[in-house]
Amino acid sequence: MEASFWGGKNLPADLKKVSELTKRLVNVYSPSGQENELAELLAPLLRENFKVSLQRIGSRNNVIATKGKPDIILSAHMDTVPGKLKTYEDNKFIYGRGACDAKGAIASMILAAEKAAAYGASDFGLLFDVGEENSFEGVLKAVNIINPKLVVLGEPSSGRLVTQQKGLLQLSLTKKGKAAPAATPYKGISAIELLIASLNRLISIETFREYKKLGNTINIGMIEGGKAANIVADESRAIIDIRTVSNNSKILKDISKVLGRGVVKDLDFEPCVSDAKYLSDILKVKTITMSYFTEMYFWNKKSKAVVLGPGDYSVAHTEREKVSKRELLTVEEKYLKILTDDRVRRDMND
Template identity: 25%
Template sequence: MTSLLADLVAIPSVNPMGRAVSGPEYYEGRVSTFLEAWFLEAGIPVVRQQAAPGRSNLLARYTAPDPAAPTLLFDAHQDTVPVDGMTIPPFEPRVEGGRLYGRGACDVKGGMAAMLMAFRRLWVERPERSASVVLACTVDEEYTHIGSSLLAQTEKDVTLAIVAEPTKLDVVPWHKGSVRWKVKTGGVACHSSTPHLGSNAIYRMAEVVGAMAEHADDLAHATPHPKLGSPTMSVGRIQGGQSVNIVPDECEIEIDRRLIPGETPDAAVERVRRFVAQRCGLEGVTFLPAWTRMPALETAIGPWMDPLAEAVAAAVGRRPELVGVPYGTDAGPLGEAGIPAIVFGPGDIAQAHTKDEWIELEQVALASEAYYRIALALA
């Protein structure tokens, strides 16, 4: 399993996150090719499900001996965040002190390696009693979730989806969603020595940002979700102007709004728009269409929970806690499509996306045993 994880980390699969970049380190193509060969070498049929040009989910299916067995969906994403600011070689996996270091080790190639090994074990051993399992290696989890959104449309007959993310081997039935969009302000450019002849788009944006800060404070005091707390909002990026001696005629910000169950992306954006309109008006202000829409997750606990928790306990030595987390995952689109989904995997989210990303190899091994036992327990 360590060798497999090292191979996965050594192959760049960086999501450019909307940036206009190119090169072999970007997108999931090389990892998809590796995974396809890995499945075929093990004698496991695998199919590509194109989510975008050059970007495909990989699907492998294990059919249990009992035709009445339920079907589980295992999901792990192929992409990673960029490597800017990393202090270790991102694609030179290193094992030290029981940890494997490298970009994606924690988020989420450790979980992927665990799922792959559990799936291959099912394929080889073919236990008399188990669930059927669809293993999906999806694309674009880190940006717009096109892979899981496509998967949610095509995999309908699923009893439970288990999404690999670093949860410290606890079970996550609830997580926040997100919507992200841009707002632009326009002005009139002129020489900075005569600013009264123009209209400063940055000054206009300052009014908008002030209103948004007030709205963000209101959200922080809104009625909280019992497991996830209150919704949040943050202005995370601003740019504008051409030169210090030119009054700027354009300014742009990017907003991240975290959703709790019951909120929709469109309604959240409209609520912000109305608030800004009330505080400072919308003249010269343009709300651009959202480019990320991640649903929140709220999975009703079903009869599968007790056998799942017992299977995890047998694998890792303790019963998992049920926790809510503030970040989004592939489970969001799956849950929105009506598929019961939980998040479960090795590693700690505190190590994800970091300058020296790592994962404890013991947790990867325990997760693989847990995934295998879950497939047996939910038969």
């Protein structure tokens, strides 16, 4: 069974529908830890066509919607990075926090799933989870109760198929010093100065010297320390985000040689490669490698998994976040094809 709505007389209506749903979702501010309002919007909307269950994650919920016994899952995260933005639109784009990461994907998935169900498709589901932007709590619980053969993750990929992604290392580096009055700094030891020296040594490590898109990259994302300007800081801390293409343990060894003690490993996920490249031929899209890290890492351990979504990643997490209306609809059709094309189910069993 295969369905297509592309290019017909309903195109303007379909374009309006996916745009309106995207705006509705973007209007709900849902930074990590505050996803409940969005989940409360999605659950009743999905109950109109699917069996819906909520999976408790602390004080929050993953939202799971199914039709039959799902062997295909379309999934996206409900949370966004912090920083509320005004939601608005022009003729081509919808702007606002989460527009491309990843509420546009949620809207496209829901409408594709509704069409697939109307065409008689079954045995698929939707998963909208929490905590993707910081802890991965949502997906770590979801993989324990859902057993699909194929998972398609909605992240901004400009409608292309992501079959390889970088790994992720997140480290904390803490330095201890000795407090003293600012008037006599020589009587103390500045933890901030110690931290700066260590960070300078860190970014000079061979593996980080060339900031190439598809090489190992490092970002010093947060620095904190000190109690007041007139006190020598007795403690400081940095949080470091490293995206990897090589073995994580080797990178950690290189870092330990340079920095010694004080480094704590918070997250450690290796790069991964998908086994679902066959979708490229069916969807007639290019396969790409992306520099970002996604939940594909977790699903790839138990099923075939890829990333496919509307939006340009370069504007995600920024004040310029936006998503193309036309791309929302184009990706919606790709999701629909995944749910209704018999070749997808045949090949995912190979």
